[in-house]
Amino acid sequence: MKMFFTIFAAFLLMGAITGCGDAKTTIIEKASIPGEDDDHNHGGGTPNGESVGRLLIYNGSDLNAQVIDLADNDVLATLNLDAAPSAIPSSGGFRYAMLVERNADKVGFIDGGLWEEPHDDHFDLFQTTPEMSDVSLSGSRPTHVVGHDGQVAVFFDGNGDAGINASVQVMTDEMIEKNESPYTLDYAVAMHGVAEPRGDHLLSTIRRDDSVTSSGNFILPDQVGVYHLHEGEYELEQTLEVECPDLHGAAQNETTVVFGCGDGLLVATEGDNHEYTAQKLLNSSDVDAALRIGSVWGHHASEQFIGMANSRTSDLIQFFSIDTAENEMTLIEWQPMANAKPVARAFTFGAEQFVILDDQGYLTVIEPHMENGHMHWEYGTRLDITDEDPAMMPDGMRFTLAVSEGGHTAYVADPIAQHVLVIDLELMQVTGDIELDYSPASVTWLGVAEEQDHDHDH
Numbered sequence: 001m002k003m004f005f006t007i008f009a010a011f012l013l014m015g016a017i018t019g020c021g022d023a024k025t026t027i028i029e030k031a032s033i034p035g036e037d038d039d040h041n042h043g044g045g046t047p048n049g050e051s052v053g054r055l056l057i058y059n060g061s062d063l064n065a066q067v068i069d070l071a072d073n074d075v076l077a078t079l080n081l082d083a084a085p086s087a088i089p090s091s092g093g094f095r096y097a098m099l100v101e102r103n104a105d106k107v108g109f110i111d112g113g114l115w116e117e118p119h120d121d122h123f124d125l126f127q128t129t130p131e132m133s134d135v136s137l138s139g140s141r142p143t144h145v146v147g148h149d150g151q152v153a154v155f156f157d158g159n160g161d162a163g164i165n166a167s168v169q170v171m172t173d174e175m176i177e178k179n180e181s182p183y184t185l186d187y188a189v190a191m192h193g194v195a196e197p198r199g200d201h202l203l204s205t206i207r208r209d210d211s212v213t214s215s216g217n218f219i220l221p222d223q224v225g226v227y228h229l230h231e232g233e234y235e236l237e238q239t240l241e242v243e244c245p246d247l248h249g250a251a252q253n254e255t256t257v258v259f260g261c262g263d264g265l266l267v268a269t270e271g272d273n274h275e276y277t278a279q280k281l282l283n284s285s286d287v288d289a290a291l292r293i294g295s296v297w298g299h300h301a302s303e304q305f306i307g308m309a310n311s312r313t314s315d316l317i318q319f320f321s322i323d324t325a326e327n328e329m330t331l332i333e334w335q336p337m338a339n340a341k342p343v344a345r346a347f348t349f350g351a352e353q354f355v356i357l358d359d360q361g362y363l364t365v366i367e368p369h370m371e372n373g374h375m376h377w378e379y380g381t382r383l384d385i386t387d388e389d390p391a392m393m394p395d396g397m398r399f400t401l402a403v404s405e406g407g408h409t410a411y412v413a414d415p416i417a418q419h420v421l422v423i424d425l426e427l428m429q430v431t432g433d434i435e436l437d438y439s440p441a442s443v444t445w446l447g448v449a450e451e452q453d454h455d456h457d458h
Contacts, residue, residue, distance in 0.1 A: 062438065077113075093172065095115040096110060100154075111128075186233075203252075295307065304324075306347070335382075346403045366379060383429075408424065
């Protein structure tokens with residue numbers, strides 16, 4: 001997903017490589033790659049302190065991004081941006097920050113400078129100075145960005161008024177580094193859609209008729225197609241017969257992809273030969289009549305999904321656990337504080353928790369529990385993350401959240417207090433404070449994801 005460093009094999013035995021200017025690449029030999037009889041975890045996150053990752057903090061006032069080394073909170077680089085991004089998610093392998101410039105029809109990349117590569121019987125951890133990438137993606141109105149298993153899919157909505165059709169571009173971190181062309185899917189219509197990458201396959205939305213799928217200012221799809229990669233382009237291989245009116249929001253785990261519909265959820269399950277079966281999970285009676293599930297979160301370590309039901313015309317927000325095996329959705333009593341509205345949500349490391357950050361300055365933890373052979377999610381605890389009055393929030397800003405993929409840590413940016421709090425999610429305590437001289441607009445965790453075997457029997 002970006003043109004950057006090419007590391008030659010002859011250099012792999014060196015402790016450091018000096019490049020242009022003051023840039024330096026440090027290589028750390030890591031644990032051996034596990035064999036069939038090795039049950040140890042040799043991922044690239046926090047064990048033994050090799051790297052806890054890096055944090056990109058976006059300064060909207062000065063239009064730049066600082067990259068912080070989370071081991072010591074040192075500023076590694078301050079990078080000027082050419083436009084204000086609408087979002088800054090991470091790439092599929094968490095090496096890059098993606099600058100989604102929806103109004104400029106562009107996605108740029110920042111190399112966080114931290115990644116690992118297999119080498120003989122071990123991994124080498126590479127650390128270098130963060131830099132802007134020369135690579136970018138172009139397309140009309142990039143909006144939904146979905147990462148999964150090392151890949152990231154960017155859905156470009158297109159512009160029906162201008163006659164520009166929707167499209168999808170998929171990349172890996174290695175493709176960015178080598179400045180390779182993305183895998184592509186081109187539509188014959190514009191739509192506000194979403195695509196979920198799964199290896200050589202892509203589950204992506206289909207829109208059939210404007211009159212059927214119009215919703216507000218967006219033209220929403222109503223079906224899902226299974227596309228297969230052929231010579232760099234995705235070709236339609238299967239159209240799921242289950243309809244999903246006003247489709248919005250999607251997520252996946254190891255076996256299943258879920259899409260939010262106006263009347264419930266479309267559940268697509270992968271079978272033999274990458275063929276998918278689809279079923280409809282209609283809204284339960286607990287879903288308020290004025291709401292619909294339009295946002296869904298999944299995790300490879302969780303058999304359940306989390307869905308959020310809301311509406312532009314209602315202040316009510318509901319969360320549901322979604323069990324696709326049992327074909328059930330269950331209301332989660334997340335017990336919000338008075339007038340609290342979620343501003344960020346995420347599964348934590350290993351899917352051991354689901355966290356909700358609200359506009360009143362509270363981080364709420366939802367936890368899974370096994371009862372009578374069934375998993376359910378319930379309120380766990382809550383942490384007050386600010387001493388400031390939320391009413392003093394600068395215009396156009398909000399509290400923001402990043403969750404580490406290398407351990408049980410969250411980072412909450414407080415624009416009022418001008419700092420980023422480091423939160424231990426196992427202890428639910430603030431364990432660090434990154435002081436700033438500006439109001440942080442957003443935070444993004446970058447680094448090497450630590451894989452974890454997860455036991456859901458809590």
